[in-house]
Amino acid sequence: METLTAEICSRHNVDIEKLQELNLQIHKMKNFDELADLLAMMGNPTRLRILYLLAISQELCVCDIADILRMTVSAISHQLRRLRDRKVITSRRDGQVIIYRLTDGPINAVIKDLFNLE
Amino acid sequence: METLTAEICSRHNVDIEKLQELNLQIHKMKNFDELADLLAMMGNPTRLRILYLLAISQELCVCDIADILRMTVSAISHQLRRLRDRKVITSRRDGQVIIYRLTDGPINAVIKDLFNLE
DNA sequence: TGTTTATTTGAACATTTACTCAAATAAACA
DNA sequence: TGTTTATTTGAGTAAATGTTCAAATAAACA
Numbered sequence: 025m026e027t028l029t030a031e032i033c034s035r036h037n038v039d040i041e042k043l044q045e046l047n048l049q050i051h052k053m054k055n056f057d058e059l060a061d062l063l064a065m066m067g068n069p070t071r072l073r074i075l076y077l078l079a080i081s082q083e084l085c086v087c088d089i090a091d092i093l094r095m096t097v098s099a100i101s102h103q104l105r106r107l108r109d110r111k112v113i114t115s116r117r118d119g120q121v122i123i124y125r126l127t128d129g130p131i132n133a134v135i136k137d138l139f140n141l142e
Numbered sequence: 143m144e145t146l147t148a149e150i151c152s153r154h155n156v157d158i159e160k161l162q163e164l165n166l167q168i169h170k171m172k173n174f175d176e177l178a179d180l181l182a183m184m185g186n187p188t189r190l191r192i193l194y195l196l197a198i199s200q201e202l203c204v205c206d207i208a209d210i211l212r213m214t215v216s217a218i219s220h221q222l223r224r225l226r227d228r229k230v231i232t233s234r235r236d237g238q239v240i241i242y243r244l245t246d247g248p249i250n251a252v253i254k255d256l257f258n259l260e
Numbered sequence: 261t262g263t264t265t266a267t268t269t270g271a272a273c274a275t276t277t278a279c280t281c282a283a284a285t286a287a288a289c290a
Numbered sequence: 291t292g293t294t295t296a297t298t299t300g301a302g303t304a305a306a307t308g309t310t311c312a313a314a315t316a317a318a319c320a
Binding site for chain 1: 160161164165167168171174175177178179180181182183184185186187189190191194195198199206209210211256
């Protein structure tokens with residue numbers, strides 16, 4: 025990694041070593057984008073409500089969620105797809121309906137923790 | 143609040159009481175939008191990095207952050223403004239520079255917790 | 261087998277976002 | 291007081307987002 029120089033400001037009492045140290049640390053934490061992505065996934069009112077509903081009721085089909093949130097099935101399905109793509113939720117068919125649930129694992133724990141459940 | 147009916151799907155074994163209960167619970171949690179807003183605030187790579195830098199180094203001025211993240215001062219300042227508007231950070235002047243820090247309070251705790259600091 | 265039903269999908273759209281660039285601001289300091 | 295310097299601001303822009311609408315899909319069931 026190239027060394028950091030205080031390029032932007034011409035202030036002279038810059039603690040360049042401190043900046044270098046922080047620059048190192050920020051590069052060591054390489055999963056910022058991944059973490060930001062997960063937070064953004066939860067940082068939408070519709071998706072957050074869906075996650076909450078799944079957290080407190082284990083399983084729900086698409087039109088249950090649409091009915092509860094009073095939104096179109098299509099809108100819900102689009103959001104479920106995003107959550108499914110990121111493996112936050114999983115689905116299975118039961119007769120005519122597709123049933124969604126939170127994927128077991130750390131993400132599930134984060135969500136339950138967020139809502140102070142369990 | 144109006145009573146919930148299963149309007150969307152014509153499936154007949156809908157547990158309407160369960161839906162009503164969930165509908166009630168989702169309306170009781172009235173701060174979804176607020177919480178989603180906070181998560182979205184953290185759910186952006188640049189802002190998340192800024193928050194991390196402030197969390198590990200107490201105080202930084204605008205061009206410190208710009209230097210460390212190798213971004214323009216303007217871009218950083220725009221993001222700082224969003225964080226400041228939501229009271230996630232506060233600023234004070236020291237000589238020629240404006241110094242930012244995380245606002246004391248629950249949000250600060252959430253951020254430190256997120257990064258497993260302290 | 262044909263019809264019904266739940267769900268998914270893709271195009272379209274308005275809105276929001278994150279940044280750039282240039283100009284404005286405002287305090288420090290000579 | 292005038293100049294320098296750090297920061298903010300606003301307009302502009304490309305990209306992403308969240309939804310609607312209509313059509314496609316695919317399994318269930320008669």
